Amino acid sequence: MTHPTSPFRALFTGLSAFPLTPIRDEEVDEAAYAGLIERLVAAGVDSITALGSTGSYVYLSTGERARVAQLTVDHAAGTPVFVGVGALRTREVLANVRAAEAAGAQGLLLAPVSYHPLTEDDVFELFRTVTSATDLPIVVYDNPGTTHFTFTTDLYARLAELDGVASIKIPGLPLSPREFAAHVEAIRAATGNQVSIGISGDALGAAGLNAGCDAWYTAVGGTLPAPMLAITRAAVNGEAERASELSADLQPLWDLFAEFGGSLRVTAAIAEHLELVAAPSLPLPILGLTDSQKRRVAEVVETLNLH
Amino acid sequence: MTHPTSPFRALFTGLSAFPLTPIRDEEVDEAAYAGLIERLVAAGVDSITALGSTGSYVYLSTGERARVAQLTVDHAAGTPVFVGVGALRTREVLANVRAAEAAGAQGLLLAPVSYHPLTEDDVFELFRTVTSATDLPIVVYDNPGTTHFTFTTDLYARLAELDGVASIKIPGLPLSPREFAAHVEAIRAATGNQVSIGISGDALGAAGLNAGCDAWYTAVGGTLPAPMLAITRAAVNGEAERASELSADLQPLWDLFAEFGGSLRVTAAIAEHLELVAAPSLPLPILGLTDSQKRRVAEVVETLNLH
DSSP states (O other): OOOTTHHHHGGGOEEEEOOOOOEETTEEOHHHHHHHHHHHHHHTOSEEEETSTTTTGGGSOHHHHHHHHHHHHHHSTTOOEEEEOOOSSHHHHHHHHHHHHHHTOSEEEEOOOOSSOOOHHHHHHHHHHHHHHOSSOEEEEOOHHHHOOOOOHHHHHHHHTSTTEEEEEEOOOOOOHHHHHHHHHHHHHHTTTOSEEEEOOGGGHHHHHHTTOSEEEESGGGTOHHHHHHHHHHHHTTOHHHHHHHHHHTHHHHHHHHHTTSHHHHHHHHHHHTTSSOSSOSOTTOOOOOHHHHHHHHHHHHHTTOO | OOOTTHHHHGGGOEEEEOOOOOEETTEEOHHHHHHHHHHHHHHTOSEEEETSGGGTGGGSOHHHHHHHHHHHHHHSTTOOEEEEOOOSSHHHHHHHHHHHHHHTOSEEEEOOOOSSOOOHHHHHHHHHHHHHHOSSOEEEEOOHHHHOOOOOHHHHHHHHTSTTEEEEEEOOOOOOHHHHHHHHHHHHHHTTTOSEEEEOOGGGHHHHHHTTOSEEEESGGGTOHHHHHHHHHHHHTTOHHHHHHHHHHTHHHHHHHHHTTSHHHHHHHHHHHTTSSOSSOSOTTOOOOOHHHHHHHHHHHHHTTOO
């Protein structure tokens, strides 16, 4: 069985790095952002996903998002660029799609951002509308911690039938290796093996790749590409144990994510500590970590020799 | 003990009606909106809160929100108007504050809208920033079902100390009358009795007023003011049993809210059935109720003789 989305699937494999969008004095710090992109290119990431959750996409205006999409492509030196287009309103999503197309993006990331809880039909129709409006392949962004929408495997299957849906970004789950592999296999079966499956949740990247995911959509890999690429290469080459060991070496980092409420504030603190971005770098009302928390992040960065 | 916010507290009592912002062909239907406001004035509501959750505030652009704020004041005929200014980013909140001031609003409603989960310090600093930027009194909008931020009574107390915080809109809770009264009393004690306390959650409006709340911030009352005013007047006049009976008479309506995932879609369907707004009236991706669900809403409207 052939499927129109199949040609795109290979694009959504390996490590896709999600850079921060640094904010300085309430504006996007374009010079710092360009530096982050060039750093990812130099590290050799497989793709760059601009304006993911780590890229603060929902906090930016349509104009800022268009500009960030363009900056990404301009500095990506041919590395494939995917652009997050999610927004609370379908009208805004479509404006973001047009901007990503104009910038030269090779793919789109779409999350069902919600305020009033969305129904499964609302979400299906959103994806149907967007896939009808563009020829770019789309990554379904399943991130219930931020969107507060929970996908079912049945909805994955409905979405995979839409021309243009090329990948599903699944949340990390605290499963045993065997359970994780069965979970990925169940999604693969339900979606007719037509879409790539990517893991998010940085602490579970190695586990997800070892469980058979095609891609790692990594937030921290947008700021620390080298150690995350080492994990990815090991897993993709079949060295599952090596991938797990490399990830276990980073346990102090994963512990900070768990303690400080996710990867965003910690990743921003890392980028600030490495002087890749100026502090503070997150959009208000997000204050970022406190000074004492930032000192603990700096200690872990130094101890693990992250750079 | 005196407090600068005390003079404002009386403003935030009785029934505050939250109108829909009808959307037609992806634009605000200004004529229909003006009609909704005039209907609330004719019914004699105590205040009108434009751009609440029911008013789809987060789905509208800054320009649309400024226009809706102005339309509300222009058609309110002197009824006090409060305007929802919440947004994901503090920068946008402040722009909405300026627009509400320019429109002639008498108060602001501010919810800690989130994508990345907010900390208590993030939220406190947001309210501190906004109260510093305006002389208008502010209603703290606690709506964890949409903002995904949970207030503590301790945070209520910190916020009540800010000059300008005049009221707290608390979510409805499934408590016994005695527990509900104790809950309201605990908030009153923690906030030094300096702010008004308003109940939201339409099915629990009577229970909240009977438990000692000063105000009912009512979504469905923005479309059906008369029956909600009858409940409010009974409760405010000390006729607790009468208020409970009037609310119990509307149980088929509350049941629809519970079954169809909240008040928004049902309230929009009521407004469409009563031809106050054209269908569909909600912003995409929210599709609204299905045709069969809308027929059930229409049956309840007719059976209860709601108008």
